[in-house]
Every structure is written in structure tokens, then in C-alpha cells.
Amino acid sequence: MSGTDGTTETDGATETFDVVVIGAGPAGEVAAGRMAEAGLSVAVVEHERVGGECSFWGCMPSKTLLRPGDVIAAARRVPGAAGAVTGELDTAAAFARRDEIVGGFSDEGQVPWLRDRGVTIIRGRGRLAGRRLVDVDTTKTVVPAESDGKPRRLAARRAVVLATGTSAVRPPIPGLAEVEPWDNRSATGATTVPRRMVVLGGGAVGTELAQGFRRLGVAEVTIVEGQSRLLAHEEPFAGEEVAKAFEAEGITVRAGRKVTAARRQAAATDEHRGPVVVTLDDGDEIEADEILVAVGRHPATDDLGLETVGLTPGRPVEVDDHLRAVGVRTATKAGAGAGTEESGQDDWLFAIGDVNGRALLTHMGKYQGRLVADIVAGRRDAGTGAEPVEVAGAGAIPRVTFTDPQVAAVGLTEAAARDAGLRVRAVSVPTSGVAGSSVRGVGLVGTSHLVVDEERRVIVGATFTGQDVQELLHSATIAVVAEIPLDVLWHAVPPFPTVSEVWLRLLETYGL
Ligand SMILES: Cc1cc2nc3c(=O)[nH]c(=O)nc-3n(C[C@H](O)[C@H](O)[C@H](O)COP(=O)(O)OP(=O)(O)OC[C@H]3O[C@@H](n4cnc5c(N)ncnc54)[C@H](O)[C@@H]3O)c2cc1C
Ligand SMILES: NC(=O)c1ccc[n+]([C@@H]2O[C@H](COP(=O)([O-])OP(=O)(O)OC[C@H]3O[C@@H](n4cnc5c(N)ncnc54)[C@H](O)[C@@H]3O)[C@@H](O)[C@H]2O)c1
Numbered sequence: 019m020s021g022t023d024g025t026t027e028t029d030g031a032t033e034t035f036d037v038v039v040i041g042a043g044p045a046g047e048v049a050a051g052r053m054a055e056a057g058l059s060v061a062v063v064e065h066e067r068v069g070g071e072c073s074f075w076g077c078m079p080s081k082t083l084l085r086p087g088d089v090i091a092a093a094r095r096v097p098g099a100a101g102a103v104t105g106e107l108d109t110a111a112a113f114a115r116r117d118e119i120v121g122g123f124s125d126e127g128q129v130p131w132l133r134d135r136g137v138t139i140i141r142g143r144g145r146l147a148g149r150r151l152v153d154v155d156t157t158k159t160v161v162p163a164e165s166d167g168k169p170r171r172l173a174a175r176r177a178v179v180l181a182t183g184t185s186a187v188r189p190p191i192p193g194l195a196e197v198e199p200w201d202n203r204s205a206t207g208a209t210t211v212p213r214r215m216v217v218l219g220g221g222a223v224g225t226e227l228a229q230g231f232r233r234l235g236v237a238e239v240t241i242v243e244g245q246s247r248l249l250a251h252e253e254p255f256a257g258e259e260v261a262k263a264f265e266a267e268g269i270t271v272r273a274g275r276k277v278t279a280a281r282r283q284a285a286a287t288d289e290h291r292g293p294v295v296v297t298l299d300d301g302d303e304i305e306a307d308e309i310l311v312a313v314g315r316h317p318a319t320d321d322l323g324l325e326t327v328g329l330t331p332g333r334p335v336e337v338d339d340h341l342r343a344v345g346v347r348t349a350t351k352a353g354a355g356a357g358t359e360e361s362g363q364d365d366w367l368f369a370i371g372d373v374n375g376r377a378l379l380t381h382m383g384k385y386q387g388r389l390v391a392d393i394v395a396g397r398r399d400a401g402t403g404a405e406p407v408e409v410a411g412a413g414a415i416p417r418v419t420f421t422d423p424q425v426a427a428v429g430l431t432e433a434a435a436r437d438a439g440l441r442v443r444a445v446s447v448p449t450s451g452v453a454g455s456s457v458r459g460v461g462l463v464g465t466s467h468l469v470v471d472e473e474r475r476v477i478v479g480a481t482f483t484g485q486d487v488q489e490l491l492h493s494a495t496i497a498v499v500a501e502i503p504l505d506v507l508w509h510a511v512p513p514f515p516t517v518s519e520v521w522l523r524l525l526e527t528y529g530l
Pocket of ligand 1: 078183184322
């Protein structure tokens with residue numbers, strides 16, 4: 019098999035590209051587009067919608083549904099504006115805006131970005147079929163009009179990139195499957211709000227959607243979280259502040275509790291599914307109209323043909339710092355006996371985005387997509403000539419939970435830094451203690467917090483809670499990634515009156 023970059027070949031049975039990407043979510047899209055821009059011939063195989071979970075059932079619809087409640091809450095904190103908020107949140111208009119944002123659940127708006135770059139989109143379900151080979155079942159697509167239903171075999175000259183994402187975990191709780199709980203897809207795609215809702219899991223999905231639905235009009239919302247606090251992976255104060263705000267707006271938080279059983283009280287009718295009752299491990303029962311399960315994600319590797327290259331299905335695809343899959347069965351070596359195979363590192367299989375389990379965030383998947391595109395296209399570091407490495411994955415992952423108050427964090431928590439053996443000191447100040455916060459309204463809450471590596475005098479973690487703190491985060495991300503010494507940061511003067519003056523207060527509190 020031979021070919022020049024930028025061309026596609028077919029021998030009738032096998033179509034050959036430089037690169038085959040499986041999955042056109044944010045990670046796969048970015049990787050495919052950037053590789054095509056570099057002149058490679060690229061096929062991307064997608065069985066649902068170009069844009070993936072984020073565009074249709076994740077980031078975009080969830081943030082759209084949160085926005086009306088956020089704006090109203092922010093206006094109510096501003097004397098002079100508060101009195102102008104006289105009506106109720108218009109739930110129907112919020113859902114209509116969500117429908118616009120998800121393009122009516124069509125990917126027509128997303129496809130041109132790939133096609134304009136010359137990427138071939140193949141509708142169907144992709145599966146590895148051995149070294150550098152991908153089989154596509156073109157009957158398995160939600161866009162049958164673009165498929166002739168015939169099986170296709172694709173060969174990749176340079177690389178196969180797995181970007182198949184995840185789906186919601188449904189824990190094996192007795193009765194849970196039978197009550198047909200909501201997951202992120204049913205919740206972000208809802209067209210009505212239930213009167214009462216139980217949310218299982220107080221992580222990112224659970225907290226955002228619990229508050230979103232409360233503000234959209236759900237009368238009773240209860241979150242059941244197995245760990246001792248909400249957002250258990252963040253600094254302890256973050257989950258505590260979110261829980262306090264939730265309780266104040268009528269969301270009940272049952273932390274440190276497990277659901278042991280679920281049942282529906284009555285049989286479903288056309289109009290009504292009947293109330294659902296969940297039993298907790300302390301014997302309490304909670305009755306609701308819907309239960310949302312938000313307890314984490316399962317990688318889409320169950321039926322991806324991983325076993326054909328020596329990897330184990332049903333788990334995240336482990337990768338090295340160049341995003342190459344670890345443990346891929348290497349090709350038969352010349353001179354070795356027929357059928358001899360060696361297990362070890364091979365260089366053609368990459369896994370990016372949620373499917374590698376490193377950081378289940380759109381921006382991190384896209385970052386990994388850019389890195390893999392550069393590696394496959396042969397770009398090297400201008401200074402060292404080295405292959406690109408995933409620098410941000412090691413202790414510099416930025417994340418924002420879009421609750422009110424928001425939780426925006428990058429790098430290590432204080433506990434994680436200590437666990438990593440660092441000698442750290444943490445400082446914190448109230449986010450509302452600066453003039454920039456006062457002009458934004460009254461009753462604002464939140465904390466700004468830095469974790470400083472005492473030996474190097476650099477920031478290894480930062481967390482900001484409060485209203486609209488998401489835009490503070492990138493300054494912290496730059497400080498963490500660039501390892502800027504505190505004494506240099508002292509000369510980065512925050513403008514007055516902005517909330518970024520918390521940086522000044524934090525450095526002063528540290529002792530500068
Ligand atoms: C409710 C919710 C809210 C979220 N909000 C945010 C947020 O605000 N910010 C943020 O950064 N992250 C957020 N996330 C996480 C974000 O959605 C994911 O990190 C992101 O979608 C991962 O991108 P991906 O490309 O790796 O996978 P996905 O988006 O899951 O895309 C994978 C694609 O692969 C396709 N696919 C799978 N298997 C095959 C196959 N065998 N053949 C062909 N195609 C296949 C799928 O159909 C899908 O299109 C949220 C998640 C949820 C659930
Ligand atoms: N704003 C954002 O960037 C955003 C928003 C939503 C999701 N996401 C991403 O999606 C990923 C998945 O989110 P998620 O909320 O599903 O998972 P998660 O891992 O963030 O949270 C799941 C929570 O469920 C709890 N849990 C697990 N099993 C339980 C059980 N049986 N009973 C009660 N609680 C239980 C866990 O302790 C955890 O707190 C996140 O890791 C995040 O990276 C990001």
C-alpha cells in the first residue's frame with residue numbers, strides 16, 4: 019500500500035487514508051480538522067452527530083439551560099436592577115433557546131467545518147479490525163441518508179485516532195433500570211420540568227443540572243451524593259459553599275448517603291410515569307417524579323475492536339504523554355516465526371478526549387486533538403525538536419463548574435499537592451472583598467485560593483468560587499503552566515475596579 023499525503027486511495031475493498039479518526043466529538047473534530055489543514059488525507063467515522071456529547075447533550079445545552087436562572091440571580095443582586103425582575107423565568111423560552119443551540123439535534127451546522135478542510139465524513143459505527151484497519155458498519159448511523167448501508171474497510175497509513183467519548187454510568191442499584199431514570203441526555207433534552215426531582219451524584223453534572231432544573235421551575239430537588247460533600251474532587255470549601263447556596267434556594271443536599279433501591283409507585287400512563295421512590299442507606303425514602311443519574315461516565319470502548327490490537331475493551335484507553343495507546347500489540351517482526359506477536363509500544367494508535375479517561379472536559383479533549391494532529395503531521399517543538407507532549411495534563415487542568423456560585427479551578431488542590439509530596443502553603447481571601455466585586459452587586463459570596471509550592475515559590479493550584487469567576491481562571495492557568503514566580507506575578511497589576519484584584523489580595527496575604 020503506498021500513497022502520498024493528501025490523497026485517498028481505494029483498491030475496491032479497502033479505502034486508504036493517512037489518518038482514520040473514530041468519533042467526531044470535540045476531540046475527534048479538532049484532531050481531524052488540524053491534520054487535514056496540515057495536508058493529510060483524513061477520514062472521520064461518526065455514528066451519531068458531528069459535535070458529540072458536548073454539542074448536543076453536554077456543555078452547550080446544559081449551559082444554555084443554566085443561563086436564564088444565572089442572569090436573573092445576578093440581576094437580583096444589583097440594587098436598581100433587582101426591582102425590574104418582576105416576572106418568572108420563562109421555561110418554554112429557555113427550552114426553545116436550547117433547541118436552537120443544539121441545532122434541532124441536527125449536525126448540519128457542524129459538518130461544514132470538517133468538509134471545508136477536506137475531511138471525509140463516514141457515517142457509521144467504526145471498529146478496529148487489527149493493525150491500522152477500521153471496519154465501518156454503515157447501517158449504524160443516525161443519518162442514514164448519507165450512507166449506502168454497505169460495510170466499509172478503511173486503512174490508515176499513519177495513524178488511527180480513537181475519540182469515541184463516554185456515556186453515562188448507570189449504577190447497579192436494585193430497581194433503578196426499571197424506573198427508567200434520566201441521564202444527561204434526557205435531562206438536557208427535556209421539554210417539560212418535573213414537579214419533584216432526585217439527582218443521584220453531586221459532581222459536575224449533578225450540581226449543574228440540579229440547580230438548572232430548580233431554577234427552571236422544579237419545586238423540590240434533592241441531591242444524593244455518596245461522598246461527604248458536593249464536588250468532592252475540588253477544594254473542600256468549594257463544595258461546602260455550593261451546598262450552602264443550594265440549601266438557600268431550596269435544593270436539599272444529602273451528602274455521604276447512598277441510594278440502595280428505586281421503584282415507581284404506579285404504572286406509567288401516557289401522560290405520567292408515576293412517582294419514583296428511592297431508598298437511602300439510612301432507611302429514608304424520597305419520593306419524586308424523575309430521578310437523574312449523574313454518577314460518572316463509562317468509556318465507549320465496549321465494542322471498539324480493542325481486542326484486535328491486544329487492548330482490553332470496556333476500559334479507558336491508557337495513553338502515554340504523547341497520547342499514544344499503551345500496550346498495543348506490535349506487528350510481527352521480520353524474521354520472527356509466523357504468527358509471532360510482541361506486546362509493547364506501537365506508534366500508530368492514539369486515544370484522545372474522554373475515551374482515554376485523563377480529563378473528561380471538552381477543552382482538554384480539543385487540546386489533546388491539537389497535540390495528536392501535530393505529532394501525526396510531523397510537527398516538532400521549534401526549540402528542542404522534540405515531539406509534542408501533553409504538558410497541561412500533568413497538574414494544570416483548568417475546570418469550571420457552572421453552578422451559582424461557580425467553581426473555577428486549575429492544577430492541584432491543596433490535599434492533592436501534599437499527596438504528591440510538595441511542600442505547599444495555601445492562602446485564601448473572600449472573592450467579594452474587592453471593589454470590583456462590590457460594584458457587581460450585594461450579597462456576593464465566594465473564596466479565592468492559591469496553593470503555592472514553597473520551594474519554587476510558584477502556584478501549583480488555584481480555585482475561585484463566586485459569581486462569574488470563570489473569566490478569572492485563565493490568568494491562574496497561565497501562572498501554573500508557565501510556573502511564574504510569585505515575585506514576578508507581583509508586577510502583574512490587576513486593573514481597578516475588577517474582580518481580578520483578588521490576585522493582589524492573595525499575594526499580599528501570602529506575604530508579598
Ligand atoms: C451534562 C454535561 C455537561 C458538560 N459540560 C461541560 C462543560 O461545560 N465544559 C466541558 O469542558 N465539558 C463538559 N462536559 C464534558 C464534555 O461533554 C466531554 O468532555 C466532551 O464531550 C468529550 O469529547 P470527546 O470528543 O472526547 O467525546 P464525545 O463528545 O463523547 O464524542 C465522541 C463521539 O464519538 C462517537 N462514537 C462513539 N463510538 C463510536 C464508534 N464506534 N463509531 C463511530 N462513532 C463513535 C459518538 O457518537 C460521539 O459523537 C459535560 C458533559 C456532560 C455530560
Ligand atoms: N462544567 C463542566 O466542565 C462539566 C459539567 C458536567 C460534566 N463535566 C465532566 O463530565 C464528567 C462526568 O460528570 P459526572 O458528574 O457524571 O461525574 P463526576 O465524577 O464529576 O461526579 C459523579 C459524582 O457521583 C458520586 N457518586 C458515584 N456513585 C454514586 C452513587 N452510587 N450514589 C451517589 N453518588 C455517587 C461521586 O462521588 C461523584 O461525586 C466530569 O468528570 C466532568 O469532567 C464537566
